[in-house]
Amino acid sequence: MCTLSQRLWDAARPTYEQILDHPFLLGLADGSLPREAFRYFIVQDSHYLRAYSRCLALLGARSPQEEPVRMFSLHAANAVDVERELHASLLGDLQITEDDVERTGALPTTTAYTSYLTAVCATGSWAEGVAAVLPCYWVYREVGRTLLERSSPDPLYARWIETYGSPEFDAVVDQVIAVTDRLEAAAGEEQRCLTHFTTTTRYEWMFWDAAWRGLVWPV
Numbered sequence: 001m002c003t004l005s006q007r008l009w010d011a012a013r014p015t016y017e018q019i020l021d022h023p024f025l026l027g028l029a030d031g032s033l034p035r036e037a038f039r040y041f042i043v044q045d046s047h048y049l050r051a052y053s054r055c056l057a058l059l060g061a062r063s064p065q066e067e068p069v070r071m072f073s074l075h076a077a078n079a080v081d082v083e084r085e086l087h088a089s090l091l092g093d094l095q096i097t098e099d100d101v102e103r104t105g106a107l108p109t110t111t112a113y114t115s116y117l118t119a120v121c122a123t124g125s126w127a128e129g130v131a132a133v134l135p136c137y138w139v140y141r142e143v144g145r146t147l148l149e150r151s152s153p154d155p156l157y158a159r160w161i162e163t164y165g166s167p168e169f170d171a172v173v174d175q176v177i178a179v180t181d182r183l184e185a186a187a188g189e190e191q192r193c194l195t196h197f198t199t200t201t202r203y204e205w206m207f208w209d210a211a212w213r214g215l216v217w218p219v
């Protein structure tokens with residue numbers, strides 16, 4: 001029988017394939033993505049990362065073994081540091097201030113995605129939490145790798161792509177996949193893991209789609 005991570009990935013593969021075809025990512029790679037869509041994405045990603053780092057910290061605290069405590073705590077700190085740095089430089093280049101980020105707030109898809117992640121990491125089983133956060137790593141690695149091959153004529157977009165297409169990020173993702181493959185999920189729990197993994201993969205698609213469409217609160 002194949003590994004749990006492989007079963008999760010297989011379940012989400014049709015969604016992942018649609019991610020690669022999304023006009024936001026096609027535009028990122030060929031440089032045609034409107035600045036406004038990228039700006040929307042970076043502002044929302046700042047809000048996303050605030051919640052995501054807390055989810056990783058929660059998973060670290062809830063781990064039954066010692067090694068994942070260390071791993072998720074480091075990743076939580078990294079999500080705050082590295083991404084903050086990336087955002088600080090990108091926010092500057094895009095002429096976005098901290099004030100713009102605060103004023104815009106978390107828009108509908110960001111709110112829905114981070115609420116889902118937080119709920120699963122706080123109240124689901126530990127295995128469910130790991131399955132819910134895994135697409136954030138894995139989808140970004142695959143997208144980073146694919147886009148790196150296509151590259152981008154826009155230096156700003158190229159910089160973003162290089163972060164997730166890097167060998168350092170590759171090693172980080174391998175660690176989380178290894179933790180996933182050591183999970184011992186019973187049949188019912190595995191089904192919930194599959195649901196979380198496919199749901200957060202869908203949210204990854206929706207996150208880019210919201211930026212592409214410029215989705216805002218309807219009321």
Ligand SMILES: Cc1ncc(C[n+]2csc(CCO)c2C)c(N)n1
Nearest residue numbers: 045048052075078079136137140207
């Ligand atoms: C919507 C959205 N999804 C995933 C990531 C990628 N990501 C953010 S933090 C982290 C792990 C630790 O650094 C990863 C893989 C993102 N930036 N934005």
